[in-house]
Amino acid sequence: MMNKNRIFLFIGLAIALSIAAFLSPFASKNPDGLDRVAQDLKFEEKVATEPPAKQLPFSQIFDEYSIKVIPKDNEKLATALAGVTGTLVVFGLAWAIGKLTVRNSEPKE
Amino acid sequence: MFALPIYLAMHIPDGYLSLSVSLVTGIVAIALIALSLSRVQSEYKERTVPLMGVSAAFIFAAQMVNFPIIGGTSGHLLGGTLAGILLGPWAGSLVMSVVFIVQSVMFQDGGLTALGANITIMGLIGTFGGYYLYQLLRTLIGRNTWLGMSIGTAIASWTSVVVAAALCALILALSDTVPLVVGLTAMLSWHFMIGIGEALITLAVINFIWNTRPELIYIAPNQDSAQVTINQDDE
Numbered sequence: 001m002m003n004k005n006r007i008f009l010f011i012g013l014a015i016a017l018s019i020a021a022f023l024s025p026f027a028s029k030n031p032d033g034l035d036r037v038a039q040d041l042k043f044e045e046k047v048a049t050e051p052p053a054k055q056l057p058f059s060q061i062f063d064e065y066s067i068k069v070i071p072k073d074n075e076k077l078a079t080a081l082a083g084v085t086g087t088l089v090v091f092g093l094a095w096a097i098g099k100l101t102v103r104n105s106e107p108k109e
Numbered sequence: 110m111f112a113l114p115i116y117l118a119m120h121i122p123d124g125y126l127s128l129s130v131s132l133v134t135g136i137v138a139i140a141l142i143a144l145s146l147s148r149v150q151s152e153y154k155e156r157t158v159p160l161m162g163v164s165a166a167f168i169f170a171a172q173m174v175n176f177p178i179i180g181g182t183s184g185h186l187l188g189g190t191l192a193g194i195l196l197g198p199w200a201g202s203l204v205m206s207v208v209f210i211v212q213s214v215m216f217q218d219g220g221l222t223a224l225g226a227n228i229t230i231m232g233l234i235g236t237f238g239g240y241y242l243y244q245l246l247r248t249l250i251g252r253n254t255w256l257g258m259s260i261g262t263a264i265a266s267w268t269s270v271v272v273a274a275a276l277c278a279l280i281l282a283l284s285d286t287v288p289l290v291v292g293l294t295a296m297l298s299w300h301f302m303i304g305i306g307e308a309l310i311t312l313a314v315i316n317f318i319w320n321t322r323p324e325l326i327y328i329a330p331n332q333d334s335a336q337v338t339i340n341q342d343d344e
Contacts, residue, residue: 064216103150
């Protein structure tokens with residue numbers, strides 16, 4: 001990996017973390033396309049009230065995109081921290097899956 | 110409104126899909142992920158790996174940022190076409206799968222029983238359908254030209270959102286959640302607009318990379334094929 005690319009990738013990660021930290025708390029709270037359709041066409045009550053993901057240990061820490069230890073009156077911080085955590089987790093997982101998958105045995109020319 | 114909490118999850122939740130639809134979409138997702146793993150193993154090089162991490166990070170973060178459209182509705186990036194253009198369909202599909210798995214497992218966004226549907230519709234439609242449409246348009250207009258890249262990117266990313274919305278309406282209808290015609294009409298009317306947001310964000314990102322580190326793009330400009338790009342060694 002050329003050094004310039006390394007800097008570029010570092011900047012990319014920094015941009016992603018900044019979006020998670022500083023933009024996601026200010027995301028529109030309006031229902032998205034599917035939620036809006038579910039409300040208008042009255043099928044949103046079909047949503048499972050006790051989804052299986054709520055049984056997982058992660059739900060002790062995260063209530064959707066909000067970290068539970070942060071008091072309710074600081075919703076933006078709770079969202080920002082959840083966003084930053086998730087961003088780092090997918091970064092690490094995708095990197096690890098790539099690393100484990102890519103065959104790296106070819107000799108260099 | 111009853112005492113329902115404000116419902117902020119953004120993907121298909123548990124309860125909307127029938128068992129058979131969940132199973133079929135789950136099998137489709139698993140099959141395409143398995144195929145992607147094998148193609149990444151045989152075709153990709155080490156230099157793609159960090160870009161997979163950064164792409165996943167960016168798409169996860171950007172998906173959190175709902176942007177308002179008209180009529181009290183919002184949309185957010187899907188990112189499948191973006192991942193496909195940057196990483197090619199195979200590594201792009203792995204990245205999108207990681208994003209949706211983490212969203213549903215860690216953040217209860219998108220039901221676990223709907224995970225296969227969410228990965229397939231919002232991820233793989235972009236990484237495969239969006240990617241191949243982009244590749245076709247870019248080849249037709251001029252594969253090394255900015256115009257070819259930008260028209261291919263914009264049209265493919267918009268189309269991927271519209272097709273995703275249509276497929277979502279279809280599986281909701283197959284699950285007897287909402288009749289096809291009303292569901293399709295409603296989904297398409299919002300996602301025609303949400304798709305414009307997808308196209309703007311995808312084009313902004315790809316344009317930035319095109320102007321700064323074009324060799325990072327899967328089909329890099331001024332090279333014979335994607336294979337050359339991946340095979341480049343570090344110089």
